[in-house]
Amino acid sequence: MTTGRGDDDAPEAGAPDAGAPGTADPASAREHARRQERLRVEAMPTVPATASAARPPGVAAADMLWDETIGGGGYAARELHRGARLRLTDLHGDACVAMLLFNAERPVERLNVADTVKVQWNAYLGAGRLLLSDMGRALMSILDDEAGTHDTFCGASNEAGNARKYGAGANWGPTPSARDRFLLGCAKFGLARRDIHPCVSWFKGVRIDRDGNTQVQVGPYPPGRSLTLRAEMNVLLVLANCPHPLDPRPDYRVSAVRACAWRGAPAAPDDTLRASSPEARRALWNSDEYFRR
Amino acid sequence: MSGDGTAAPALAGVVRLDVVVPARAPWSGRLRRGQTLRIVDLEGNQAVDFLLYCADDEAERYSAQDTICAQGNIFLRTGSTLLSNEGRAMARITGTSVRYHDTIGGACSCESNTLRYGFHTKGQHACVENFLQAGSRHGLGKRDLVSNINWFMNVPVEADGTLGIVDGISAPGLYVDLLALMDVIAVVSNCPQVNNPCNGFNPTPVRICIAGD
Numbered sequence: 001m002t003t004g005r006g007d008d009d010a011p012e013a014g015a016p017d018a019g020a021p022g023t024a025d026p027a028s029a030r031e032h033a034r035r036q037e038r039l040r041v042e043a044m045p046t047v048p049a050t051a052s053a054a055r056p057p058g059v060a061a062a063d064m065l066w067d068e069t070i071g072g073g074g075y076a077a078r079e080l081h082r083g084a085r086l087r088l089t090d091l092h093g094d095a096c097v098a099m100l101l102f103n104a105e106r107p108v109e110r111l112n113v114a115d116t117v118k119v120q121w122n123a124y125l126g127a128g129r130l131l132l133s134d135m136g137r138a139l140m141s142i143l144d145d146e147a148g149t150h151d152t153f154c155g156a157s158n159e160a161g162n163a164r165k166y167g168a169g170a171n172w173g174p175t176p177s178a179r180d181r182f183l184l185g186c187a188k189f190g191l192a193r194r195d196i197h198p199c200v201s202w203f204k205g206v207r208i209d210r211d212g213n214t215q216v217q218v219g220p221y222p223p224g225r226s227l228t229l230r231a232e233m234n235v236l237l238v239l240a241n242c243p244h245p246l247d248p249r250p251d252y253r254v255s256a257v258r259a260c261a262w263r264g265a266p267a268a269p270d271d272t273l274r275a276s277s278p279e280a281r282r283a284l285w286n287s288d289e290y291f292r293r
Numbered sequence: 294m295s296g297d298g299t300a301a302p303a304l305a306g307v308v309r310l311d312v313v314v315p316a317r318a319p320w321s322g323r324l325r326r327g328q329t330l331r332i333v334d335l336e337g338n339q340a341v342d343f344l345l346y347c348a349d350d351e352a353e354r355y356s357a358q359d360t361i362c363a364q365g366n367i368f369l370r371t372g373s374t375l376l377s378n379e380g381r382a383m384a385r386i387t388g389t390s391v392r393y394h395d396t397i398g399g400a401c402s403c404e405s406n407t408l409r410y411g412f413h414t415k416g417q418h419a420c421v422e423n424f425l426q427a428g429s430r431h432g433l434g435k436r437d438l439v440s441n442i443n444w445f446m447n448v449p450v451e452a453d454g455t456l457g458i459v460d461g462i463s464a465p466g467l468y469v470d471l472l473a474l475m476d477v478i479a480v481v482s483n484c485p486q487v488n489n490p491c492n493g494f495n496p497t498p499v500r501i502c503i504a505g506d
Contacts, residue, residue, distance in 0.1 A: 108434075115399055115402075119409055121457055123450050134405075135404045136404030154361060158379055160381070161380050198439055207454075210452065212366045213365055279409065282408045282411075283408050286408070
């Protein structure tokens with residue numbers, strides 16, 4: 001059906017309209033290329049981010065860092081600095097955003113999902129929880145969560161699984177996998193296949209029943225649920241918006257997510273997260289220690 | 294003898310390796326496709342942290358997430374197939390006398406110990422140290438550490454998501470057999486953790502055998 005990248009609502013780019021220049025010579029080809037700037041699709045970034053229409057109340061335009069809508073099957077990778085907020089919004093109720101997270105300064109340090117659930121004594125992510133690295137530090141904290149359906153257990157889809165399920169799984173095709181999108185996002189920051197670590201997924205949940213069975217929560221949900229994270233270190237994140245590997249629907253169903261980021265301060269000395277548990281207190285201390293320089 | 298008095302079945306094929314891994318120590322070895330690896334919990338309730346890498350391409354390795362997703366359950370039991378991060382079958386549990394094993398509890402580290410128990414634990418030995426040591430002999434480093442298996446360890450998840458390492462369900466002599474479905478490198482930490490019940494607060498030796506052609 002579509003590429004899954006949200007560009008199915010665009011006029012066919014490159015098709016000549018009446019009076020448009022041909023492409024027979026370089027000058028005409030240049031004119032043809034430059035006329036395309038007017039095109040708009042859902043899945044695109046707002047550049048500059050300071051012009052974002054999704055700027056939250058109370059945030060100055062100059063503090064906006066990023067505004068990008070990632071279509072179904074799409075991905076993005078970006079660095080955010082300590083204190084930055086990242087808001088992910090499930091625009092149409094069917095997003096599934098798998099995330100890799102690295103210490104941007106030293107990406108050998110990265111999100112450790114096992115430590116994140118074990119140290120915080122709970123399998124489920126939501127407001128007030130931390131995303132922990134493999135070095136005992138808080139990489140990000142979850143400030144706000146309207147969704148309540150996230151997954152720490154099942155990880156990313158892969159090419160073989162998508163090929164079995166949808167008939168095709170190639171990264172260049174209509175039904176790419178989260179793992180392959182991760183590969184591209186990582187590669188653009190000099191990271192390799194071996195750096196693709198166990199991930200968390202936002203907006204689709206997996207609960208565990210008393211026999212250890214996985215129960216997937218795919219909705220779809222009402223549009224507009226959002227999740228707000230705060231960077232407690234300088235982080236590199238890779239987002240892949242692909243159907244959840246346990247999604248029971250036979251076709252490739254996933255819808256756009258909007259990622260917005262703005263400047264802010266990391267956890268203050270009196271931040272309530274520090275008092276939420278002794279483990280959280282020490283994790284945030286460890287992040288503070290890392291920045292004593 | 295196992296906890297219920299039933300001995301582990303004899304391993305098929307020629308025994309190629311039969312070693313005792315000391316308490317707190319690392320171990321690594323290669324398994325060829327078709328060989329069986331047996332780990333015996335000699336003294337009961339000893340967690341054995343475990344990772345597998347494809348011998349031909351170490352970037353392909355055991356994936357707890359792919360495994361849990363495919364089997365629809367967090368517990369590893371007889372019949373569980375251990376999948377790689379590319380979704381390929383690396384090994385299968387062909388037998389075990391323990392009700393289930395863990396793959397969500399991760400490996401202890403000096404760094405996470407400071408979060409879980411306090412900064413006084415920073416200098417204690419931990420599984421990540423063993424993984425790095427053993428892995429270094431195969432060109433594997435910190436970037437290659439991912440969610441592992443913990444043989445003989447018990448991490449239940451309650452209805453509200455509360456989870457933790459609790460008293461073990463293993464016993465002296467219980468075992469797990471793993472059939473290699475591709476050529477693999479196994480990296481092991483005989484867990485040295487003393488701050489929670491994963492080793493019954495007493496790290497002990499385990500026996501590792503490899504059998505087959």
